[in-house]
Amino acid sequence: MINVETFLVAPRWMFVKVSTDDGVHGWGEGGLEGSADVTAAAVTALAEQLVGEDPTRIEDHWQRLTKGGFYRGGPERSSAIAALDQALWDIAGRRLGVPVHELLGGPVRERVRVYGWIGGDSPGDVAAAAAAQREAGMTAVKMNATAQFPPLPSARDVAEVADRARQVRAALGDDRDFAVDFHGRVSAAAAPRLIEAVEPFDPLFIEEPVVPEQNHTNLRRLVESTSRPIATGERLFSRSDFLPVLQAGVRVVQPDLSHAGGISEVRRIATLADTFGAVLAPHCPLGPLALASCLQVDFATPNFLIQEQSLGIHYNRTGELLDYLANPEVFTFVDGHVARPTGPGLGVEIDEGAVRKAHERGMHWRTPIWNHPDGSFAEW
Structure with missing residues (x-):
């Protein structure tokens, strides 16, 4: 291994390129939204452990990167490791001339169901947006339940949701699905009322009803209050993070391949979930390398449910999912599904010139800060 480079690109992504001394390179994505520059710095620091090492020793590298420091964990470090892990798997597949899912035991399906986003951060025009997605052939969508939300909602607040x-x-x-994302915006006191309010419309799942730090105190109660599956996991980064939520009864797990330790760890999270009868629905409102990595795991995972993807999402105002690809056809969606990729590695070819130009222009996306009408902090 001779070089590791990071690229901050619009709209809010961080790509990593790992080059080897035999001319093979691999790409990964690990830009923690709002902290991509911090994650890029973590990649640079962690890459010191990889220089001069054999890139095919993926598991050995993962163990050393995650456990080699006395102080471990955290989303920035985990996201940096995720990007490097994806790139190493990409290299392995390219060297052998096979897609990564062949190295994970081979495919268990020939196509993967995907869903798109509607409504934006402050959901509006959801009926028209859902109809447009249906016309485009999508079989499932997801929307935010609400924008900023009061700790104890009024009857009108609940009725609007x-x-x-x-x-x-x-x-x-009735032949299509939609999921409702609470985004951790509602309080533990409000969540049961909102879950009850949307239940009659049969959502596929209800996502992140409380912020992760309240999972240990409130999640089991919410799971037991509804017949609809509860989903969570985009802000969990390891098997040890997922174990208590699975024990609480969550049946849809949503690790992010660009945050939760990459392909290596999400593969293990999926296996853990399977022992609880839970299904995998990876979080991915991100870029092409994140989606490509998700798909490699999806095609090799028996307990996979559905895949998030960012084409047309409200964050992509300054860059789109396909902008940095030389082979955008790999993400062609037919009847709400994407076909199994057969190209080597992650199955996508990056337009490196476009990436370098975007990096030169720069990217400085930060998490929005919201307030309630009285001026106090509101969860985004």
Whole structure:
């Protein structure tokens, strides 16, 4: 291994390129949204352990990168390791001329179901957006339940959430699915009322009803309060993080391949989930390398459910999913599904010139800071 480079690119992504002394290179993505520059610095620091080493020793590198420091963990470090891990798997597949899922035991399906986003951060026009996704051939969508939300909602607040779910169900019909993302924006006191309000419209799952730091105190109660599956996991980064939420009864796990230790760790998280009868639905409102990595795991994972993807998402105002690809056809969606990629490694070819130009222009995306009407902090 001779070189590791990081690239900050619009709209809010961080790519990593790992080059080897035999001319083979691999790409990964690990830009923790809002802290991509911090994650890039972590990649640079961690890469010191890889220089001069055999890139095919992926598991050995993962163990050393995650456990080699006295102080361990954290989203920035885990995201940096995820990017490097993806790049090493990409190199392994390219050297052998096979897609990564062949190295994970081979495919268990020939196509993967995907969903798109509607409504934005402050959801609006959801009926029209859902109808447009249906017309485009998508079989599932996801939307935020609400924008910033009071700790104890009024009857109108709850009714507005329910009405959005009603509109989407009417626009999609009963042969399509939608999921509702609470995004950790609602309080533990409000969550049961909102879950009850959207239940009649049969969402595929209800996501992140409380912030992760409340999982240990509130999640089991919420799981037991509803017949709809509860999903969570985009802000969990390891098997040890997922164990208590699985024990609490969550049945849809959503690790992010660019945050939760990469392909190596998410593969293990999926296996852990399977022992609880839970299914995998990887979080991925990110770029092409993140999605490519997700798909490699999806095609080799028996307990996979559905895959998030960012084409047309409200964050992609200054860059789109396909902008940095030389082979964008790999992400062609037909009837709400994507076919099994057959190219080597992650299965995508990066337009390196476009990436370098975007990096020169720079990217400085930060997490929005929201306030309640009284001026106090509100969860985004």
